[in-house]
Amino acid sequence: MAKKLLSYPIPVFLLAQLTVHMEFHGCSLGKVSLVKALEYLSEINSHMRAYAIVVDCLTKQAESFYAKYGFEVLCEINGRIRMFIPMKTVIQLFN
Numbered sequence: 001m002a003k004k005l006l007s008y009p010i011p012v013f014l015l016a017q018l019t020v021h022m023e024f025h026g027c028s029l030g031k032v033s034l035v036k037a038l039e040y041l042s043e044i045n046s047h048m049r050a051y052a053i054v055v056d057c058l059t060k061q062a063e064s065f066y067a068k069y070g071f072e073v074l075c076e077i078n079g080r081i082r083m084f085i086p087m088k089t090v091i092q093l094f095n
Contacts, residue, residue: 010051010052011048011049011050011051012050012051012052012053012054012084013041013044013045013050013052013053013054013087014053014054014055014056015037015041015053015054015055016055016056018030018033018034018037018055020033030065031069034066034069038053038085038090038093038094039094041053041087041090042087042090042091042093042094045087045090045091049087050087051086051087052084052085052086052087053084053085053087053090054074054082054083054084055071055082055083055084056077056080056081056082057080057081057082057083058080063081063083066083067083069085070085070089071083071084071085072084072085
């Protein structure tokens with residue numbers, strides 16, 4: 001996929017610090033929060049185009065969570081995994 005991209009900066013949305021308190025793990029709040037965030041960014045994309053949504057995973061647990069919902073590893077930065085999902089995929093979910 002990276003080979004298709006041009007060499008200049010690519011606009012993306014950064015989804016930062018999406019987390020659920022440990023007391024509420026297993027209640028599907030993370031899934032609901034992620035779906036709502038993706039839906040919102042899908043709407044925003046019609047006004048301000050981006051190629052993808054990017055997340056920085058602070059833990060292996062976060063990496064597994066995002067992978068379960070279609071995010072792919074983009075790179076590693078400062079020991080953290082950065083993942084992405086193409087906007088095209090997100091738009092298909094809500095159309």
